Amino acid sequence: MKIAVASLGDPYSVKTWSGTPAHIIHSLEKRGHSISAITLITPTEPWYYNWLRRFYHRFQGKWFMSAVEKTTLQAIARQFDAEVARIKPDVVLCIHADFLAYTTFQQPAISIHDTTFASLVGYYRDFSNLAGRSIKAGNDMYQKALNRATATVFSAGWASESALKDYNVEASKIHTIPLGANLKEAPDAHTVHTWIGSRAQSDTCNLLFLGVAWERKGGPDALRFVVHLNKLGVKAQLLIVGCTPNIAAEFEPYVKQIGFLRKNIPEQAERLRQLLATSSALMLPSVAECYGCVFCEANAYGLPALGRHTGGITEIIIEGVNGLMLGESESPEAFAKRWAKIWNNRETYVELSKSSLNEFETRLNYDAFSAKLEDVIKLVM
Numbered sequence: 001m002k003i004a005v006a007s008l009g010d011p012y013s014v015k016t017w018s019g020t021p022a023h024i025i026h027s028l029e030k031r032g033h034s035i036s037a038i039t040l041i042t043p044t045e046p047w048y049y050n051w052l053r054r055f056y057h058r059f060q061g062k063w064f065m066s067a068v069e070k071t072t073l074q075a076i077a078r079q080f081d082a083e084v085a086r087i088k089p090d091v092v093l094c095i096h097a098d099f100l101a102y103t104t105f106q107q108p109a110i111s112i113h114d115t116t117f118a119s120l121v122g123y124y125r126d127f128s129n130l131a132g133r134s135i136k137a138g139n140d141m142y143q144k145a146l147n148r149a150t151a152t153v154f155s156a157g158w159a160s161e162s163a164l165k166d167y168n169v170e171a172s173k174i175h176t177i178p179l180g181a182n183l184k185e186a187p188d189a190h191t192v193h194t195w196i197g198s199r200a201q202s203d204t205c206n207l208l209f210l211g212v213a214w215e216r217k218g219g220p221d222a223l224r225f226v227v228h229l230n231k232l233g234v235k236a237q238l239l240i241v242g243c244t245p246n247i248a249a250e251f252e253p254y255v256k257q258i259g260f261l262r263k264n265i266p267e268q269a270e271r272l273r274q275l276l277a278t279s280s281a282l283m284l285p286s287v288a289e290c291y292g293c294v295f296c297e298a299n300a301y302g303l304p305a306l307g308r309h310t311g312g313i314t315e316i317i318i319e320g321v322n323g324l325m326l327g328e329s330e331s332p333e334a335f336a337k338r339w340a341k342i343w344n345n346r347e348t349y350v351e352l353s354k355s356s357l358n359e360f361e362t363r364l365n366y367d368a369f370s371a372k373l374e375d376v377i378k379l380v381m
Contacts, residue, residue, distance in 0.1 A: 001377070003028060004087050004107075006038035006080060007095035014263065018293060019182040021095045024112070024373075027180075027366035031374065038083040040099055042067075043075035052133075062131035067098070068117070068138040077102035091377055097145035097152060108150040108380040110373075114179070114290040114312055115159045117142040118166035123311070124288050125216065143167050150380040153373065155179045155291045156312030175376050178315055180366035181296035184263075187277070189357065192302040195277050196353040200346045205229065205236040207283035208275055208303070210294050212260070214245040218285030218308060223247070224332035225283065225306075225339075226254050232340045238283065239275060276301040280343070285326045285335075289313050295323070299360035302353045306339065320352070322359035 005011045005028075011021035025035050049066050056062045066072055076099050084092060084105040094100050097111035117138040120127040130138070146152060146169045153175045154160045160176045163169045187195075207226060211217030222238055229236035241258045258275070261268040282298035283306045291312035295305040305323030307313040317323040324342075326335045342348050362368065 001091065002034045002036065002087075002089045003377075004036045004038055004084060004089035004092045005095065006040055006083070006092065006099065008040045008042065008076075008099065010039045011037040011095065014182075017095060020179060020293065023180060023182055023366045024093070024095075024370065027370040028373075030367070031370055036087045036089060038080065038087070040076050040079055043072060043079075046071060056131040056133070060131060061129070063126075063129050063134070064131050065134040065138065068134055068141045070102070070137065070141075073098065073141060074102045077104070081105050091381065094149070097149060098141055099145075100148045101141045101144040103148060108377075109148065110376060110380060111145065111149045111152045112155075112373075113152070113159065114155040116146075116154075116162040116166060119159060119162040120290075139166075146173075149173065151175060151376050153177050153376060156315035158311055158314065159290070175372075176315070177369055177372045177376075178364055179291060179293055179296070180364055180369050181300045181360060182293045183297055183300055186300045186360070186365070189361065192300075192357050193354070196302045196350055196357075199278070199280050199353070200350050202280065203235060205234055205281075205343050206279045207236060207238050207281055207306070208279035208298070209238055209240045209283055210242055211284060211286070212242040214243045216287055218287050218326075219243070219245055221285045221308075221326065221332045222283045223251060223255070225285070225336045227251055228333040228336040229340060229343075230254055232336065234340050234343055239279060241272070241275065276303065279303060280349075281306055281323075281339075285332070286310065286313065292316060296360060296364040299323075299356045299364055302357040304342075304349075304352045304356050306335075316364065318359070322352075322356040322364075 005025055007016050007021045009016040014022055029035055045066055053064045056064045080103050092107050092109045094109055094111045097113050100109055100111055122128055146167050151173050155178055157176050160174050163174050209222050226236050226238040238255050242260055244257055247255050261272045263269045281304045285308040289311045295316045298305045299322050305317050307317050307325050309325040309327055317325050319325055
């Protein structure tokens with residue numbers, strides 16, 4: 001089947017949406033489909049956008065979002081329509097529904113997204129101080145996009161529920177399919193089982209924090225978690241990758257700051273692989289998260305994922321199967337007690353690690369995603 005895959009930025013680039021479009025493309029190509037990439041480009045803004053930014057900031061203390069403006073989306077739609085007319089695909093996959101809003105091409109269109117606009121407002125910090133104009137424009141955009149799509153795939157139930165509740169989309173158009181691990185190559189199961197055995201023999205619980213946004217990714221709570229583990233008698237250390245937060249001197253013994261590691265630099269990519277291979281678990285209690293492919297990546301290495309019960313994380317982590325989630329009213333200290341029971345019983349830890357790998361192999365990979373996506377494609381053809 002001839003499939004067009006469109007995204008803002010090159011769909012084949014690992015820099016576009018953390019490489020998710022590229023992994024979807026490669027998995028579809030493995031299944032025998034012919035893929036044509038459509039690179040959508042942000043158009044030049046009209047002169048008055050800057051005036052609107054200044055106006056809303058100065059007089060309302062609000063943020064004007066240009067990406068949801070009709071003028072911007074219509075310009076993108078013209079690009080989109082022209083590329084579809086040139087390629088003549090059987091079906092179009094649109095990474096993020098936004099860009100479908102004003103398109104007119106006739107082929108079936110499937111949007112792939114991890115959120116809706118409505119679910120972002122007031123959830124992410126950047127969406128917590130929007131101008132009323134931008135909130136209205138964003139919701140209008142998303143309503144048009146969902147109406148325009150022949151089918152919509154969301155990576156988590158929380159987004160699917162928002163589409164149904166906030167935009168009154170027909171349930172038959174909505175499909176929930178978890179995304180996979182954004183790994184160039186996953187380690188083989190035999191190697192992972194060897195790593196699990198080695199980790200279980202370690203006298204230190206090494207908890208890997210992977211994120212560039214310390215506050216949003218729950219860094220302060222991760223630190224409290226590790227500090228309390230040590231108070232409980234568990235020798236534990238937080239390995240911080242992606243950011244360099246200021247850590248109080250009294251907590252420095254419990255932290256190792258590694259800095260930012262780039263996957264496109266071989267030496268740094270290998271360092272990251274080593275950290276995933278030797279750490280005891282991923283500790284990332286994000287305050288806001290639409291999905292979190294990093295949890296899938298951790299499971300690929302047999303690492304239990306320790307996250308928070310919020311957003312799309314609840315689609316990935318099954319409590320006690322491939323990790324644990326910090327409850328909505330649970331303290332990091334109480335969470336640490338729950339983890340300590342698992343770590344102190346190494347048989348339980350090993351079983352959780354093996355179960356985490358199994359979740360990756362059966363559910364949280366792009367072969368599984370594409371198989372289910374194919375079913376959706378067949379429905380719209």
